[in-house]
Amino acid sequence: MSMMPPTGPESAPIFPAPPGADAAQQWSPPPPMYYSAPPAPPRPRTLGVVSMAIAIAVFALSIVASVIVGVHAGPLATRTPTSFSFNTSDLTPDQAAAFAPIALLMGAQMLLGTLLGLTALVLGIVAAATKRGRAFGVVGIVVAAVAPIASFAAYTATLIGTLPPA
Secondary structure (H helix, E strand, C coil): CCCCCCHHHHCCCCCCCCCCCCCCCCCCCCCCCCCCCCCCCCCCHHHHHHHHHHHHHHHHHHHHHHHHHHHHHHCEECCCCEEECHHHCCCCCCHHHHHHHHHHHHHHHHHHHHHHHHHHHHHHHHHHHCCCCCHHHHHHHHHHHHHHHHHHHHHHHHHHHHHCCC
């Protein structure tokens, strides 16, 4: 007697057909069935909406603050035929007192605009990557990226527009 396991087609056990059944119709296991996972419920769009709302608010408020700062800083600047400069040490005490709230607005604009703009940018990236308001997140990313450029353009335009004559 050999210790090797049987090989070949004769090694598979063949079960007899049940009584009264045709021997050719032996039972075989059903084909494997593959079930797909149920569709995931839609994810909330809240993250993208929040990103877009913060970005639009920062954009609008930054433009308004830039125009206010530009309008008030322009008349206090020194203009030459080829350029202009703004130096707070050249201001009289009355001008410095009048410009102090504008300088505070400018500092708040830079600090809060940067923090909230970066927050909107990060939230927009996360929303777009995780499909939690992807379209809103993309709008938040674009608006947060364009806001500093538009704000600087608005500041520069109003500053140049309100400069004293050379």
